[in-house]
Amino acid sequence: MTSSSADLAVRPFRLDIPQSDLDDLHERLDRTRWPRGLPETGWDYGVPTGYLRDLVRHWRHTYDWRAAEARLNEWPQFTTTIDGTNVHFAHVRSPEPDATALILTHGWPGSIVEFLDVAGPLADPAAHGGDPADAFHVVVPGIPGFGLSGPVTGAGWEAGRVADAWAELMTRLGYERFGAQGGDWGAAISRELGRAHPGRVIGVHLNLLPGAQATREPTAEELGAMSPEERERTLRSWRRWAEFSAEETGYYVQQATRPQTLAYGLTDSPVGQLAWIVEKFRAWTDSRELPEEAVDRDRLLTNVMLYWLTGTAGSSARIYYERQHAASGRTAAPQEPSTAPTALALFPAEPQIPLRRKAERTENLVRWTEFARGGHFAAMEEPDLLVDDVRAFFRRLRERG
Numbered sequence: 421m422t423s424s425s426a427d428l429a430v431r432p433f434r435l436d437i438p439q440s441d442l443d444d445l446h447e448r449l450d451r452t453r454w455p456r457g458l459p460e461t462g463w464d465y466g467v468p469t470g471y472l473r474d475l476v477r478h479w480r481h482t483y484d485w486r487a488a489e490a491r492l493n494e495w496p497q498f499t500t501t502i503d504g505t506n507v508h509f510a511h512v513r514s515p516e517p518d519a520t521a522l523i524l525t526h527g528w529p530g531s532i533v534e535f536l537d538v539a540g541p542l543a544d545p546a547a548h549g550g551d552p553a554d555a556f557h558v559v560v561p562g563i564p565g566f567g568l569s570g571p572v573t574g575a576g577w578e579a580g581r582v583a584d585a586w587a588e589l590m591t592r593l594g595y596e597r598f599g600a601q602g603g604d605w606g607a608a609i610s611r612e613l614g615r616a617h618p619g620r621v622i623g624v625h626l627n628l629l630p631g632a633q634a635t636r637e638p639t640a641e642e643l644g645a646m647s648p649e650e651r652e653r654t655l656r657s658w659r660r661w662a663e664f665s666a667e668e669t670g671y672y673v674q675q676a677t678r679p680q681t682l683a684y685g686l687t688d689s690p691v692g693q694l695a696w697i698v699e700k701f702r703a704w705t706d707s708r709e710l711p712e713e714a715v716d717r718d719r720l721l722t723n724v725m726l727y728w729l730t731g732t733a734g735s736s737a738r739i740y741y742e743r744q745h746a747a748s749g750r751t752a753a754p755q756e757p758s759t760a761p762t763a764l765a766l767f768p769a770e771p772q773i774p775l776r777r778k779a780e781r782t783e784n785l786v787r788w789t790e791f792a793r794g795g796h797f798a799a800m801e802e803p804d805l806l807v808d809d810v811r812a813f814f815r816r817l818r819e820r821g
Contacts, residue, residue, distance in 0.1 A: 430592055433497040433508060435489050435568070437729055442485060445690055445728065449480040452691045463702060467695045471710070475698065476691055479721055488722040491536065495560070499568075500592060502585045505577070508532075508568035509561035511593065512543045516555035519543070520622065520814055521595035523559045523586055523613075527604020528675075528736055529697040530797060531567045532560050533723040537803035542810065553818075554811040556599070561589060563605060565735035567726035572735050578742035579605060583612040587620065596620060599814055603627040603798055605739060611783075614760030623761040623817045625810050627798040629783065632774035634658035650777075657773040664771045668703055671696070675737035676744040683734025686727075693728050694721075704796035706769035714769075715800045763787035763813040765806065769795030787813050 457469035495510035510532060513519075522542065526534045535558075541548040542556045562569035564577045564585070586609065590598050599622045600610035607628040614624035634657040643651050674682050686693045698711055698720065705714035712720065727733055762783040764774060768791065779785055789809050794802035 427501040428592060430498050430500045433499045433568075435492050435497065437485065437489060441729055446480060448690050449476055452476065452689075463699075467699050467702075472691065472695055472698070475717070475721075476694065478717065479690075479694070483718055483721050485722075485725060488718070488725065492533075492722075495539065500589065502588050503581070504574065505564045505572050505585075506570060507561055507564060507585065507589060509559055509589065510539070512539045512558040512560070514543045514555040514557050516544075516546075516552050519555035519557045520818075521559065521590065521593075521598035522556040522810075522814075523561065523590060523598060523600050523610075524799075525561065525582075525586070525600070525602035525606030525609045526563065526566070527602070527606045528566070528739065529700050529723070529727070530604065530606075530800075531723050531726045532562050533719065533726060534797060534799045535560050536719070538799050538807050538810075541803070541807045545811070550811065554815055556814075557595070559590065559593065559595075559598075561586065563609070563736070563739065565738055566732055567730050567736075570730070570732060570735055572738070575738075576742060577739060578746050579608040579739070580612050580616065582609045582739075583616055586613055587617045590620070597622055599623050599625065601625040601810055603796065611758060611762075614762065615756070615758035618759045621760045623763065623786075623814060624758070625763045625765065625813050627765045627767060627806065628770060628772060628796070629764055629774045629779055630772070632778045632782070633661045633772040634775055635661060637662070653773070654775060657775055660771060660773050668771065671700070672740060675740035677741065679734050679737035679741050682737060686733035687731050690728050693733055694724050696733070697724050697727065701797065704769065704771055705801055706767065706793055706795040714795060715797060719800060757782045757784070759784050761786045761817055763809070764789070765798065765809045766790045767794035767796070767798050767802065768792065771796065787816065 454469060458465060462468065495512055497510050499506055499508050524535050526532060539558045539560060541550065543558045545554045546552045563582055564570060565572040597620055600613045602610035607626045608630050610624050610626060614621040634654055637658055638654050646654060686696055701711035701715055701720055705711055707713035727736065762785050764779060766789065776788060791805055794805060798806045
């Protein structure tokens with residue numbers, strides 16, 4: 421990856437959305453053209469009209485973007501050009517001089533907003549009731565094409581290329597050795613970062629491992645050879661994946677085949693963008709009925725705002741297309757197992773339940789933690805549990821030398 425000296429510059433950034441953009445959003449919300457829905461069908465056909473109307477009313481009249489903007493601006497933020505693309509990131513340095521560098525990567529339909537409640541405790545554990553020895557210098561980049569990272573003017577930004585960009589980013593920040601954490605696409609990117617750059621990555625902490633779930637129904641012979649615990653987990657993994665494949669993959673097919681067609685509607689309609697995202701926060705979180713049972717309503721809207729205000733519905737969807745159409749699927753089918761020490765934090769509402777025997781084939785698995793609550797958006801749903809597990813994992817690596 422070669423760059424000119426100008427491209428290597430790291431530039432300070434402060435989020436300051438023009439009021440005209442917020443006025444435009446409010447006008448569009450006021451002029452929403454609502455579809456008719458079927459009564460008493462719940463979420464079976466998609467986001468219920470009554471629920472979305474209420475959420476939009478809150479968005480229009482109660483939600484405070486300027487407060488959310490101020491919260492994001494508490495982070496020191498920067499931009500830099502890597503591989504021809506603008507990358508936006510937060511860099512929260514720890515007051516502890518010997519802190520470990522850690523890069524946190526979000527997924528879709530998430531953003532850097534996912535880490536608002538974990539960056540502080542990770543960077544300054546002493547200020548949050550923790551041990552200063554567990555401190556991290558925290559780097560939170562936006563994936564190219566997502567939110568403030570962009571615009572992306574060329575194709576090919578799949579997870580492996582993002583991982584290489586992250587390695588370059590950490591070099592520019594002066595971190596020769598560092599850890600990585602992520603879920604969803606952040607898991608694929610973090611996993612690839614450890615696999616492709618093992619000499620630099622201390623350890624990889626994941627709350628999802630792509631491809632480790634049961635993707636076919638096990639035979640009676642296979643089940644008979646398993647322990648009762650392994651049999652139960654295999655069946656649960658298969659049933660969850662079968663249900664997910666049957667009912668929850670429409671977004672994937674569209675984004676992996678025709679992301680640009682989808683982009684017109686989502687970039688033009690804030691309610692369309694909201695519905696596209698909020699459906700996943702309901703389906704993938706540890707909630708009984710409504711997504712805000714798992715993720716604060718205003719925090720969810722702040723996440724949506726980063727997509728809406730930057731017009732990145734289409735460019736964020738392209739990562740699915742790039743993976744689906746990559747000539748050499750680095751992240752879909754890695755060339756060899758990862759040697760980086762790896763931890764898996766397992767939250768029960770995650771749609772992809774991993775099997776340990778599959779995980780051990782591709783990862784240098786040194787930690788496996790199962791939690792009683794939480795889902796796909798672990799950093800937003802259960803920040804304390806995630807922070808504690810990240811600390812424990814890297815503490816163990818430090819103790820091992």
